Amino acid sequence: MDHFNYRDGQLWAESVPVAELARQHGTPCYIYSRATIERHYRAFTEAVGNHPHLICYAVKANSNLAILNLLARLGSGFDIVSGGELARVLEAGGDPAKVVFSGVGKTSAEIRAALEAGIYCFNVESEPELARINRVAGEMGRTAPISIRVNPDVDAGTHPYISTGLKENKFGIPMTEAERVYQVAVSLPHLEVKGVDCHIGSQLTTLPPFIDALDRLLALVDRLSAQGITLTHLDVGGGLGVSYDEEKPPLPAEYAAALRAKIGDRPQTLILEPGRAIMANAGILVTEVEFLKHGEEKHFAIVDAAMNDLLRPSLYGAWQQIVPVIRRSGPERHYDVVGPVCETGDFLGKERALTLEPGDFLAVRSAGAYGFTMASNYNSRPRAAEVLVDGENAYLVRARERVEQLWQGERLLP
Numbered sequence: 001m002d003h004f005n006y007r008d009g010q011l012w013a014e015s016v017p018v019a020e021l022a023r024q025h026g027t028p029c030y031i032y033s034r035a036t037i038e039r040h041y042r043a044f045t046e047a048v049g050n051h052p053h054l055i056c057y058a059v060k061a062n063s064n065l066a067i068l069n070l071l072a073r074l075g076s077g078f079d080i081v082s083g084g085e086l087a088r089v090l091e092a093g094g095d096p097a098k099v100v101f102s103g104v105g106k107t108s109a110e111i112r113a114a115l116e117a118g119i120y121c122f123n124v125e126s127e128p129e130l131a132r133i134n135r136v137a138g139e140m141g142r143t144a145p146i147s148i149r150v151n152p153d154v155d156a157g158t159h160p161y162i163s164t165g166l167k168e169n170k171f172g173i174p175m176t177e178a179e180r181v182y183q184v185a186v187s188l189p190h191l192e193v194k195g196v197d198c199h200i201g202s203q204l205t206t207l208p209p210f211i212d213a214l215d216r217l218l219a220l221v222d223r224l225s226a227q228g229i230t231l232t233h234l235d236v237g238g239g240l241g242v243s244y245d246e247e248k249p250p251l252p253a254e255y256a257a258a259l260r261a262k263i264g265d266r267p268q269t270l271i272l273e274p275g276r277a278i279m280a281n282a283g284i285l286v287t288e289v290e291f292l293k294h295g296e297e298k299h300f301a302i303v304d305a306a307m308n309d310l311l312r313p314s315l316y317g318a319w320q321q322i323v324p325v326i327r328r329s330g331p332e333r334h335y336d337v338v339g340p341v342c343e344t345g346d347f348l349g350k351e352r353a354l355t356l357e358p359g360d361f362l363a364v365r366s367a368g369a370y371g372f373t374m375a376s377n378y379n380s381r382p383r384a385a386e387v388l389v390d391g392e393n394a395y396l397v398r399a400r401e402r403v404e405q406l407w408q409g410e411r412l413l414p
């Protein structure tokens with residue numbers, strides 16, 4: 001469900017015509033809906049209900065400061081994976097005491113910054129990382145709160161690049177090693193063991209893998225408890241999918257309710273790290289058709305957004321709906337919608353039935369998550385503007401990069 005709908009033959013973002021925003025701010029341009037973000041966030045919290053819980057929004061999905069600030073105002077915590085994401089959360093007014101820090105390669109400097117900020121917990125992904133956090137905390141005269149990210153070896157049934165909970169993936173500590181690593185953790189003087197964590201992948205469209213992983217986590221919690229290690233929280237990661245095409249993933253409310261039912265009256269705080277399920281359908285990428293090119297085999301719509309703006313189609317072969325911002329009548333053609341970047345893999349969609357003229361605006365739907373955050377300056381293209389719509393109002397929350405910004409910090413040889 002989102003707040004991008006057609007009225008009078010044109011696409012609206014809440015109560016603002018998308019074409020108006022495209023003209024005002026130029027294209028390519030990301031447009032987000034505040035109402036959608038808030039609805040998705042609330043669906044999670046309401047479904048978990050009165051069980052103690054914390055939603056730690058996965059910042060990597062969309063780290064625009066205005067969006068982080070909106071979520072912080074709703075009470076959200078944050079799942080971060082770098083010092084940069086920590087800095088953004090703090091800048092946006094996020095509460096460090098609600099931050100969990102994931103990722104397999106935390107540097108000493110990042111660990112120090114997180115301890116200084118006073119984050120809630122490190123999700124530790126290896127034994128050397130455990131030792132590093134213990135050392136840094138000791139140097140600072142602090143105790144570092146940690147949980148172990150276990151790899152439950154559950155097949156999430158998702159794209160191989162975004163599956164994280166299998167033995168062959170780089171993430172987490174194997175379940176078979178987990179108890180031993182917990183014993184190491186409790187023996188280290190500058191660590192406080194808080195919980196357990198897992199994250200099995202992204203864009204999951206069914207419940208069973210989540211439930212399997214949770215079963216394995218709960219069994220571990222019981223085994224640890226028998227050894228005198230009591231945990232205060234259970235972090236089940238993110239990964240709930242959205243409908244890009246025909247997928248019918250569980251709704252956030254169904255997902256959260258299923259986890260809640262499984263956990264029953266266990267005392268541990270439930271932590272969720274959703275990213276995509278909150279943001280994907282809260283954003284679109286708007287682009288203008290520059291040229292139509294009718295080849296011998298194919299029709300191309302050459303647009304002003306490219307793989308540097310939205311990488312998912314090129315990287316994963318991901319399918320995202322592409323729709324006209326203003327509908328026009330006339331015969332449809334099947335177009336490959338491609339950008340100006342010099343790569344054959346630079347496409348937003350293939351074989352899309354559209355009626356188009358140069359100058360038309362197109363919207364790529366479900367682009368609020370892993371859209372702008374995966375953008376680059378490839379081909380020295382400035383990154384797109386970002387606009388957040390709130391009812392009848394629209395706010396430019398990040399201006400399009402200017403070309404001069406593309407060489408900031410670079411120096412010529414003397």
Ligand SMILES: Cc1ncc(COP(=O)(O)O)c(C=O)c1O
Nearest residue numbers: 058102202238239273274275276
């Ligand atoms: C540790 C961790 N938590 C949360 C997420 C968020 O995932 P999603 O956007 O699929 O909810 C990710 C990304 O997959 C992740 O790696």
Ligand SMILES: N[C@@H](CCCC[NH3+])C(=O)O
Nearest residue numbers: 060162202203312369370
């Ligand atoms: N970037 C991916 C998801 C990766 C999830 C990060 N752990 C996507 O667009 O689908």
